[in-house]
Amino acid sequence: MRLRALAKINLGLDVVRRREDGYHEVRMVMQTINMYDQLDIKRKKAPGIVLTTNLPYIPTNENNLVNKASRLLLEEFNIHDGLVINLRKFIPVAAGMAGGSSDAAAAMVGVNRMFRLGLSQQELMERAVAIGADVPYCIMRGTALAEGIGERLSALPPMPKCYVLIGKPGISVSTKFVYENLHANDLAWHVDIDGLVEGLYKKDLRGIAGKMENVLETVTIPNYPVIQEIKNHMKSHGALNAMMSGSGPTVFGLFDNDKTARNACRQLKKSRLAKQVFLTTIFNNGNGGNYE
Ligand SMILES: C[C@@](CO)(OP(=O)(O)O)[C@H](O)COP(=O)(O)OP(=O)(O)OC[C@H]1O[C@@H](n2ccc(N)nc2=O)[C@H](O)[C@@H]1O
Numbered sequence: 239m240r241l242r243a244l245a246k247i248n249l250g251l252d253v254v255r256r257r258e259d260g261y262h263e264v265r266m267v268m269q270t271i272n273m274y275d276q277l278d279i280k281r282k283k284a285p286g287i288v289l290t291t292n293l294p295y296i297p298t299n300e301n302n303l304v305n306k307a308s309r310l311l312l313e314e315f316n317i318h319d320g321l322v323i324n325l326r327k328f329i330p331v332a333a334g335m336a337g338g339s340s341d342a343a344a345a346m347v348g349v350n351r352m353f354r355l356g357l358s359q360q361e362l363m364e365r366a367v368a369i370g371a372d373v374p375y376c377i378m379r380g381t382a383l384a385e386g387i388g389e390r391l392s393a394l395p396p397m398p399k400c401y402v403l404i405g406k407p408g409i410s411v412s413t414k415f416v417y418e419n420l421h422a423n424d425l426a427w428h429v430d431i432d433g434l435v436e437g438l439y440k441k442d443l444r445g446i447a448g449k450m451e452n453v454l455e456t457v458t459i460p461n462y463p464v465i466q467e468i469k470n471h472m473k474s475h476g477a478l479n480a481m482m483s484g485s486g487p488t489v490f491g492l493f494d495n496d497k498t499a500r501n502a503c504r505q506l507k508k509s510r511l512a513k514q515v516f517l518t519t520i521f522n523n524g525n526g527g528n529y530e
């Protein structure tokens with residue numbers, strides 16, 4: 239069984255408050271993009287999960303989210319068969335693009351199908367939050383408003399079609415570090431998530447781009463100025479706007495024109511500001527489904 243685990247970007251990211259347990263209440267507009275990892279899942283008679291991957295630097299033991307997510311369902315349903323899973327990573331790792339979360343989501347969808355567990359999308363999403371705050375959204379996919387810690391989801395009108403330029407600088411940023419250094423209860427400003435949502439209802443790409451903001455940049459940009467440099471580079475090469483995705487450090491820019499986007503992509507590669515550069519598009523074939 240082969241599945242695609244799609245990446246996400248955050249079109250807007252606001253933090254409402256820090257909870258007593260250290261987690262943060264957020265309001266985010268999430269968007270799936272056409273960049274994916276590939277999971278091949280096979281059943282085996284002996285118990286246990288054997289995971290292989292094309293990247294030597296990510297864990298293949300129980301610390302891999304694919305492993306955790308599969309185990310969660312196998313244990314709940316008392317399944318004694320095991321799994322052989324090959325994961326081909328294309329989504330940049332530790333990038334703010336929910337790569338690991340999306341792999342976990344695909345694994346849950348795959349196990350549900352393979353063992354005919356009969357769980358609905360909603361039932362999978364309820365279990366998925368135990369793996370990570372972004373995992374329920376990765377099961378749902380499409381354009382969505384995420385609240386709570388990211389697990390309370392409402393579908394939004396699909397994002398208008400556009401080109402998405404992705405630039406990941408060669409640095410690592412820990413999500414935990416970013417949230418801890420935000421001082422969420424004393425923020426001077428908030429992102430206009432309602433304005434962003436209104437832009438989606440109006441199908442107004444420029445209006446949406448004009449409202450894109452990420453409060454987590456207030457932590458990452460002072461620590462890693464290259465993030466601002468990549469944003470500036472994209473904007474000076476015709477992006478409608480550019481922003482950091484999630485907790486970073488990946489920056490994405492939106493373009494309404496194919497030629498401008500391709501040129502900006504070439505120039506960004508030349509600049510060497512970003513270690514990984516990709517040009518892709520918005521994914522919006524309805525929510526959920528389309529896992530092949
Ligand atoms: C920032 C966002 C935006 O989409 O994504 P990424 O940058 O990871 O893609 C998410 O809020 C990240 O979601 P996810 O990466 O699933 O988070 P988890 O694994 O559950 O948590 C990692 C760490 O982030 C912090 N965390 C996460 C989510 C949240 N709402 N509040 C938090 O404070 C906690 O310190 C937690 O220990």
Ligand SMILES: Nc1ncnc2c1ncn2[C@@H]1O[C@H](COP(=O)(O)OP(=O)(O)O)[C@@H](O)[C@H]1O
Pocket residue numbers: 296297301302303304330331332333334335336337338339341342413484486
């Ligand atoms: N399937 C997976 N793919 C990538 N990283 C994983 C996976 N499972 C666990 N990890 C660990 O999670 C960390 C964050 O990965 P990732 O999900 O790519 O980040 P982000 O949430 O910022 O998009 C990695 O450094 C890696 O050690």
